[in-house]
Amino acid sequence: MKYRELIKKMTLEEKASLMSGKDFWQTQEIERLGINSMFLADGPHGIRKQAVAADHLGLNVGIPAxxxxxxxxxxxxxxxxxGERVGEYLGEEAISQKVNVLLGPGVNMKRNPLCGRNFQYYSEDPYLAGKMAAGYIRGIQSHGISACVKHFCANNQEERRMAIDTIVDERTLREIYLTAFEIAVKEGRTRAIMSSYNMINGTYTNENMHLMRDILRGEWNYKGCVITDWGGSNDRIAGLLAGNELEMPTTAGETNEEIIKAIKSGKIKEEVLDECVDRLLELIFTTEEVYKRPHIEFDVDKHHRVAQKVAExxxxxxxxxxxxxxxxxxxxxxxxxxxxxxxxxxxxGSxxxxxxxLDHTMDCFNESGIISIGYEPGFERYGKKDKKKIEKACELARKADVILLxxxxxxVTEADGLDRxxxxxxxxxxxxxxxxxxxxSNIIAILSCGSAVEMPWISKLKAVLHGYLGGQAGSRAILRILSGDVNPSGKLAETYPIRYEDxxxxxxxxxxxxxxxYREGxxxxxxxxDTASVDVLFPFGYGLSYTTFEYSDIHVSRYGATFKLKNSGNVAGMEIAQLYIGCKSKEIFRPKKELKGFTKIFINAxxxxxxxxxxDDKTFRYFNVKTNKWEVEESEYEIMIGASSDDIRVKDTIFIEGTGAPLPYDKAALQSYYSGKTNNVTVEEFERLIGRKVPVSKWDRSKPLGYNDTIAQCQYAKGIFARFSYYMIVFAYWFLRKIGKRSTANIIMMSIYHMPFRGIARVTGGVVNMPMLDGILMMVNGNFFKGLVHLLKERNKKLKSPKNK
Structure with missing residues (x-):
């Protein structure tokens, strides 16, 4: 341990105090030993340090960034x-706001296009997501502060995210849901990781010894800190044993007492706590070094121009x-x-x-050279129908050569805590x-959204330009592409299916x-x-340019693929060349192709x-569930270079010697996986894949509700009080949506409806503690007066505690 001597000077109580927050965004300090508190702030695409009372829902306005x-x-x-450049500027702004840990980037996979938080995540592909995240991390940490990669792991839905149990086989977990984190740890060298809310195969991620000890600390040799998502701690002692350093936000000392009691009773050894303290001290001391230098404000205009360049x-x-x-x-x-x-x-959200x-389209036309004859809103932003707005828009459209729609x-459609x-x-x-x-009919659609959408209406459009969520300078960036000042070079990091059912x-x-x-594996x-031969609207890696590119002369060696790329058009531009591999052996089921490399190149006309x-080390590997290791299958591999996953331009083959591992699967028992047609796998076949029975996926309505049951389950509670409360929540949600307060309605769903009962204690900063929660649960389970007495008794006890005086 690096700080052994300092840790020896601490009391048990001081060490335990460091394991949870001081408040909503800060860690505890120990003044007598020169240990200062750290400030943690949301920041996947900009710093969100709130100017007034802190919250985690995005209700309070942040300091401008x-x-x-x-x-x-x-x-x-x-x-x-x-990505690295964006990270550098994020790091610079974090320093200007005295932030030690920036809570991002998020590298969870886009398993499903409806996940409400997809706008915060990079891709459906772990290799692309990991490489982009590593760039961000290097940029952020180049200033001396820490990034915090999130949410570790398999957190791919927002509904019931604090209680859901993700059932996934080991190979899928490793190849799809952990690879981006692995790249972030090994190549980005992130100093902090945020554990996710959910369980994986029956154990909360924060307590999962396989994830936290075997893989993260063991295989990846991770030396940094693990921080809970806000309110994401279930069992604090189990989390500590798994190697979780910091629980956020504060619990007003409640879980610190649990740690102290566990050590005094011999439930855990004090050395376990010391190791966690040592890693946390390393994060504190390394990230505060930058604040010993003179304070420098960032250049607002320069950062805005960078944001525009990134959007373009x-x-x-x-x-x-x-x-x-x-x-x-x-x-x-x-x-x-x-x-x-x-x-x-x-x-x-957060x-x-x-x-x-903030650039707005209508303010940027003069400099774009585009002649606008007028503007009409055309529709009500939040979905309400308005025929007059349509009529006015059509009246304007008749006078124009081209419509920019x-x-x-x-x-409120795309937000954390809710799925679409x-x-x-x-x-x-x-x-x-x-x-x-x-x-x-000359309509050009400009799309603004952070995730994939269906487009059954696309035949009525001459052009579609997808700006995604382009940040504060996105509007100007779009106009520069429409005018031709910039040649578009973006390509999709996710597939667009024709219909959601696909x-x-x-x-x-x-x-x-x-x-x-996760039956699709x-x-x-x-x-x-690709593997199941399902047609899509736009394939992964797809994007057009104002010029054309020709690929030729591929040569493959044991070190990589070399080819020629020509700009065969009349405009200078950038092309994203993508390397995919496909294993020709059929002994182990694999996708038809997998992304294993890419490069973006500027080429003059x-x-x-x-x-x-x-x-690299990930090009030919697969995870073998029999050997519990990464292996290489001996086979011929097709090396494909393309402009998208569906547009392969040149290819060659190479024979790769394998590691000689035993075959992990019985082909006859897993026919869906060998065919790749996995969108409707039976439970029996999925059980053969994971090697065990899947747990019952439905609530047991006969059992009393407990800490990890959600407020939504009060609809089945024995207590009339609880059922009444449930219907009041549902009514409030309906009513708020009815009167147009959709944002407030969403907050009810994500912060109350899907909240597990333990979350009441974990996110209220100690206002409600676990003994008080026991009283609430008594009331919920039909013992109203007994529960009420218990609640009031524990509340009075808390108020009389020396810590509250």
Missing amino acids: TCFPTAATVANSWNEEL ESIVLLKNEENILPLKYGKKVAVIGDFAKNARYQGA SIVNPTI YIGLDE QSMSIPENQIELLNALYTVN TPSFHNFPGKEVSVE IYIGYRYY GETKTVTIPF
Whole structure:
């Protein structure tokens, strides 16, 4: 241990006190020993340090900070160096606000397009997500502070996220849901990791010895800190044993007492606590070094320009019929759509950033060279139908050569704590599109949303430009692409299915009660669509340019693939070349192709460049569940270089010697997995894959409700008081949506409805402790007066405690 001598000077109580927060965002300090508190702040795409009373829901306004494009947007750049640059600027702003730990990036997989937090995550592919995250981490930590990669792991739905049990086989866990974290740890060298709320195979991630000890600390040799998600601690002693250093937010000393009692009783050894203290001290001392230097404010205008550059390189051109883009000089343009005037530029919830500057489309036309003849909102932002707005929009559209139609998803549709209900764009926007098409068919749609949507209406559009959530400078960036000042170079980091029913997890998302089963296994995203031969709207890695690129002369060696790339068009541009591999052996089930490398290259018109994409330790590996190790299967491998997963331009083969591991599967027993057609696997076949019975996925309504049951389950409670409370919550949600207060309604769902009872104690900063919670549960389970007496008794005891005087 690095700080052994300092730890010897601490009392048991002082050591335990460091294991949970001082308040909502700060850690505890020990003044007599020179141990200062750290400040942790949300920051996946901008710093959210709140100016007034702290909360975790995004209710209170943060100190102004640059709002960069979200992770889902920047992933479309496929540019690790750009990600690192964003990280550098985030780190600089964190220092200006005296933040020690920036809570990001998020690297969870986009298992399903409806996950409400997909806008915060990079990709459906772990290799791309890991590489982009590693860049962010290197950039953030180059300033001396710490990144905090989240949410570790298999946190792929927002509904019931604090209680859901993720049932997943070991190979899928390793290859799909842990690989991005592995890259973040080994290549990004992150100093902190945030554990997720959910359970994995019956154990909360924060307490999961296999995840935290065997893999994270053991195989990956991780030396940094593990921090709980806010309110995400279940059993504090189990978490400590698993190697969790910091529980957030504060529990007003309640869990510190649990640690002290556990050590005094011999339940755990004090050395376990000392190891955790040592790792936390390393994070505290290393991240405070930067604050010994003179304070420097960041350059607001420079950071805004960087945000614009990032957005420009991340925007994806999805359709360009008749080469309508870039807009020809002198074309009269009608600007229609609420998102043009009031930009949709970021997600909602805990990641809300208060931007330093905010570009709006209507304010940027003069410098773009595009001639706007007027603006009409066309639709009501939150879905309400309005025929007059459509009529006015059509009247304007008749006078224009081209319509710029700004459509997408609103802020309350994409938010942490809630999943989307469908992949559809709101109906009132589609009614507007249909009406516009009857008067002017030259329609260019500019999409603003952080996740995949269905587009059954795309045939009525000449062009589609997807801006995703482009941050505070996204509006200007879009205009620069429309005008041709910038050649689009973004490519999709996720597949767009034709319909939601086509997705591999359609039948198993979300988990509604006890658990969610990952029956599709390793076949998520393009791995499924390609292998099962399912048609898609836009494939993974897809994106158009104003120029064209030719691939030729591939040569494969044991070190990588080399090929020639020519810009065969008339405009300079950037191309994202993607390396996929496919194993020709059929002995072990594998996807048809998997991304194993990529590079983004700028090429002048007519120029040819020789490009090499190297192989690495992840190129040929798979996880063998029999040997419990990464192995290489001996086989011929197809090496494919393409412009997308569905557009392979050149390919070659190479023979790779294997590690000689035994075959892990009985092919006859897992026919769905060998065919890749896994969107409706039976429970029996899934059980053969995981090697055990799956737990019952439904609530046992006969049992009394406990700590890990949710408020939603009060509908089955024995206590009339609890059932009444449940129906009042449901009514409040319905009523608030009815009167247009959708954001407030969402808060009820994510902060109350899906909250486990233990969360009441974990997120209230000690206002309600666990003994008081016992009284609440007595009331819920039918012993109202006994529970009420217990609650009041424990409350009085708490108020009389010396700590509260």
